[in-house]
Amino acid sequence: xxxxxxxxxxxxxxxxxxxxxxxxxxxxxxxxGSLSRHWASTFKFMLQFGLYTLPLATLIGFFVGMxxxxxxxxxxxxxxxxxxxxxxxxxxxxxxxxxxxxxxVIVTGRVGAAMTAEIGTMVVTEEVDVLRSLGIHPVGFxxxxxxxxxxxxxxxxxxxxxxxxxxxxxxxxxxxxxxxSAIYYDKLFSAIKRIDIESGMCKTFVFAAIISIxxxxxxxxxxxxxxxxGRSTMSAVVISLSSILIADYFMxxxxxxx
Amino acid sequence: MHIxxxxxxxxxxxxxxxxxxxxxxxxxxxxxVLGGSGTGKSVLLKHLVGILQPDSGTVLVxxxxxxxxxxxxxxxxxxxxxxxxxxxxxxxxxxxxxNVGLGLxxxxxxxxxxxxxxxxEKLTLMGLSDKGREMPANLSxxxxxxxxxxxxxxxxxxxxxxxxxTAGLDPPRSGRVDAxxxxxxxxxxxTSVLVTHDMVSAFGLADYIYFLYRGKVIEAGTPDEFxxxxxxxxxxxxxxxxxx
Ligand SMILES: Nc1ncnc2c1ncn2[C@@H]1O[C@H](COP(=O)(O)OP(=O)(O)O)[C@@H](O)[C@H]1O
Ligand SMILES: [Mg+2]
Numbered sequence: 001x002x003x004x005x006x007x008x009x010x011x012x013x014x015x016x017x018x019x020x021x022x023x024x025x026x027x028x029x030x031x032x033g034s035l036s037r038h039w040a041s042t043f044k045f046m047l048q049f050g051l052y053t054l055p056l057a058t059l060i061g062f063f064v065g066m067x068x069x070x071x072x073x074x075x076x077x078x079x080x081x082x083x084x085x086x087x088x089x090x091x092x093x094x095x096x097x098x099x100x101x102x103x104x105v106i107v108t109g110r111v112g113a114a115m116t117a118e119i120g121t122m123v124v125t126e127e128v129d130v131l132r133s134l135g136i137h138p139v140g141f142x143x144x145x146x147x148x149x150x151x152x153x154x155x156x157x158x159x160x161x162x163x164x165x166x167x168x169x170x171x172x173x174x175x176x177x178x179x180x181s182a183i184y185y186d187k188l189f190s191a192i193k194r195i196d197i198e199s200g201m202c203k204t205f206v207f208a209a210i211i212s213i214x215x216x217x218x219x220x221x222x223x224x225x226x227x228x229x230g231r232s233t234m235s236a237v238v239i240s241l242s243s244i245l246i247a248d249y250f251m252x253x254x255x256x257x258x
Numbered sequence: 259m260h261i262x263x264x265x266x267x268x269x270x271x272x273x274x275x276x277x278x279x280x281x282x283x284x285x286x287x288x289x290x291v292l293g294g295s296g297t298g299k300s301v302l303l304k305h306l307v308g309i310l311q312p313d314s315g316t317v318l319v320x321x322x323x324x325x326x327x328x329x330x331x332x333x334x335x336x337x338x339x340x341x342x343x344x345x346x347x348x349x350x351x352x353x354x355x356x357n358v359g360l361g362l363x364x365x366x367x368x369x370x371x372x373x374x375x376x377x378x379e380k381l382t383l384m385g386l387s388d389k390g391r392e393m394p395a396n397l398s399x400x401x402x403x404x405x406x407x408x409x410x411x412x413x414x415x416x417x418x419x420x421x422x423x424t425a426g427l428d429p430p431r432s433g434r435v436d437a438x439x440x441x442x443x444x445x446x447x448x449t450s451v452l453v454t455h456d457m458v459s460a461f462g463l464a465d466y467i468y469f470l471y472r473g474k475v476i477e478a479g480t481p482d483e484f485x486x487x488x489x490x491x492x493x494x495x496x497x498x499x500x501x502x
Contacts, residue, residue, distance in 0.1 A: 037364060126347040129309050134361040134413070135337035137329060141364070 010238070017217070017239070024220075025213045027139045028147050034140030035148055045149035048111050050157060056106055057161040064098050065090060065165030069172035073179075082177050087188030090169035095192060095200045099162035101248055104207035106161075107154055108240045112215035115146055116236035119219025120229040128220070138220065147212040154208035155201060162200070199255050206251065207244050214240040259320055259338065259416035259449045260285045261306055266315035268301055275301050277473030278315065283417070288443050288450040290460045293470030294495065299453040300344055302470070303419045306451070307339050308332040337365065340410030344421040346402035348394040348409075354381070355390035358409045380408040399426050407438075417449035418442065424456045436462055457496060461485075469495070 035042065072089045076082045119142055122128050131138050166188065173179040218236035222228045261283040268276040275298040283289045293299050304310040305317055308324050317325045319335055327335075348357045359377040362368060368376070381387050384404040394402060403423060410418060420439065424432035436459050443450045454460055460467060461481045469477040469484075469492050477484070477492045487493060 037366065122349075125350070126343055126345065127349050129304065130343060130347045130349065132309050132329075132332075133307050133336055133339075133341040133343075134364065134409075135333040135335075136361070136364045137333060139329075 013235070017221075020221075021213055021217045021239075024139070024143065024217045025209065028143050028213065028216075031137055031140035031144050032148075034137070034144055038141070038145045042145040042149050045146050046153050048114075049107060049149050049153035053107060053110050053157055054160065056110060057103060057157050058164045060102060060106055061094075061099070061161030061164035062168035064102055064161075065094060065168030065170075066172045068093055068098065068165070069169035070176065073172065073177040077177065082173075083179050083183055084187060086169070086173050086177060086179055087184040087186070088191030090173075091166060091188040091192055092196055094162045094165040094169075095196045096203075097200075097248075097252070099158050099165060100200050100203040100207060101244065103154065103158040103161050103204065104211060104244045105241065107150075107157065107208075108211050108215070108237060108244070112211045112240055113233050113237050115212075116215045116219040116222075116233045117229055119216060120222035120232045123220060123222045124224060124228055142220070143213070143216040146216055147209070150208040150212035151205065154211065155204045158200070158204040199251070202255055203248060203251050206247055210243045210247060211240050214243060260318075261339075261417060261449065261451070262316075262318040263302070263305070264316045264318070266302070266305060266317065267313045268298070268305065268310065269313055274473055276305075276312075279470070279473070279475050281468050281475060281478075283449055283451050284466065285449050286443070286447040287465040288439065288452060288463050290452045290454060290464040290467045291470055292455060292457075292460055292467060292495070293453075294455060297470045298473060299470060300421055303341060303421055303451070303453060306419060307336050307341050309341075337361070337413060338416045340413060340415035340418040342403070342406050342410055342418065342420045342423060344425070346399065346404075346406040348402055348405055350394050352394075353390065354386065354392050354394065354397070354405050357394065357405055358412060360409065361413045376412050377408075380411050381405075383411070384408045400431055403427075403435075411442075414446075415448060417451065419451045419453070421453050422455070423452070424454065424459050432456065432459065435459075439463060455495075457498075 068090050069086055073082055073086050076085050122142070128138050128142070131141055170181050170184050173184045174181045215236045218232040218239065222232040263279060263281045265278045265280055266276050267278055279302070281289075281291070291299055291302065301310060305312055305325070308317070308327060312325050315325070316323045324332065324335055349360065352360065355377055358380060359373050362373045362376060378387065378390070381390060384407060386401065386404055386408065389397070389401065394405070397405065423435050423439070427435065439450060439452065440463055442448055452459065452463060461484070464481050466480060467478065467484050468475050471491055477487055477489050479487075484492065484496070493499070
């Protein structure tokens with residue numbers, strides 16, 4: 001019984017909470033007007049999502065590109081297709097899958113978890129109650145700036161890490177697979193179709209919404225007590241990551257296999 | 259502003275905090291709620307502005323039941339009621355000046371220049387005119403409370419709910435806070451609700467007193483009636499009897 005409990009509990013809370021998460025999403029849309037009073041804090045969160053995550057996104061994007069080139073390159077070598085195929089494979093897989101997903105995972109861990117902890121602490125120290133007592137809507141004050149910053153910066157970061165990945169792939173292709181960089185880039189860019197870009201970008205906006213709403217939701221639903229913030233931070237990461245991967249599957253399935 | 263509470267019940271898990279309390283906070287008067295620690299005084303105050311919602315019972319603000327309202331509908335009512343949290347809760351990411359001006363700026367009630375003037379005026383009133391740039395973490399507990407009071411005053415509330423405003427202050431400072439509460443009440447005809455276990459404040463300020471014990475109101479009356487109470491629990495509380 002004990003063994004099954006965590007899984008069962010996970011699904012239970014997933015179903016229970018998903019309705020409230022969706023409700024928070026619509027509340028956030030309804031409160032978007034409050035953005036005009038919160039440019040300063042929105043800018044702060046844009047830095048967190050964007051600039052401060054840039055080094056990590058570079059590093060990880062670069063290595064994902066290298067691994068993809070290496071792994072596919074060795075298989076393609078057997079078929080003698082390296083020149084033709086390694087660029088397109090790296091480019092398309094980064095653009096459609098790896099870029100958006102990896103960036104979303106990085107942002108969840110690097111920014112989302114911190115956001116949950118920050119809001120959770122504000123709940124525990126009654127700062128959120130202070131906002132409400134002043135007649136300030138907590139969603140407008142806390143969630144809207146983070147949501148907006150995520151919607152702008154996560155896609156930008158994704159584009160950036162895709163480029164880093166393409167560059168990493170080029171490193172492997174030229175140094176290890178004997179593909180000239182001219183051929184690598186030429187094949188890569190001529191293989192990419194509009195649908196690849198659209199499907200990747202569509203995903204990254206959905207992931208940005210998931211990360212910001214889920215992490216804010218977990219922060220706002222923090223309970224009192226010493227373990228409260230730690231627990232909500234953990235569930236933020238768990239719920240955010242699982243939703244990202246589940247959403248990814250369905251978007252790959254339904255948003256154009258072009 | 260007239261605030262009434264009828265048959266309010268609130269349970270957290272297995273912890274029955276408020277068990278059917280009925281109180282009446284008369285307009286323009288100072289009403290004191292007495293009670294030991296953990297008897298649900300802070301929980302009661304949070305119900306008066308809809309931060310907590312009751313399991314059953316009603317909270318009437320000028321005759322309108324606010325206990326079932328949605329967050330959006332509550333905001334305008336909350337703007338008219340000032341709640342001073344027990345810890346003088348301030349937003350730790352904002353400095354004193356920003357904390358005090360928070361309500362005014364968020365609601366866009368005045369141009370920025372006017373906001374600055376009001377904030378400075380309230381800070382001066384609280385003896386904090388040079389503390390505008392300090393961060394809350396660098397302030398003492400008493401100063402935090404005064405900053406919170408300054409913030410409340412900027413909103414010109416029709417009712418002020420004080421949650422243990424003198425707890426943790428030395429007697430002279432407590433006296434000053436009491437004087438301020440009285441002055442506010444006399445000058446602006448604001449409805450004051452004072453939660454405390456400081457007997458000096460209670461008897462010095464109250465027009466009417468409620469005594470909360472184990473989730474119920476077990477005694478209510480004017481300070482004179484309280485001094486002559488027959489209720490043993492209340493007597494022990496007033497006389498600081500360790501058996502109480
Ligand atoms: N948000 C909450 N969740 C769970 N329990 C709470 C909450 N707020 C207060 N309580 C509990 O209610 C009881 C009364 O708390 P409180 O109103 O703060 O007492 P006090 O009279 O000292 O102000 C305490 O046992 C406290 O643990
Ligand atoms: Mg209290």
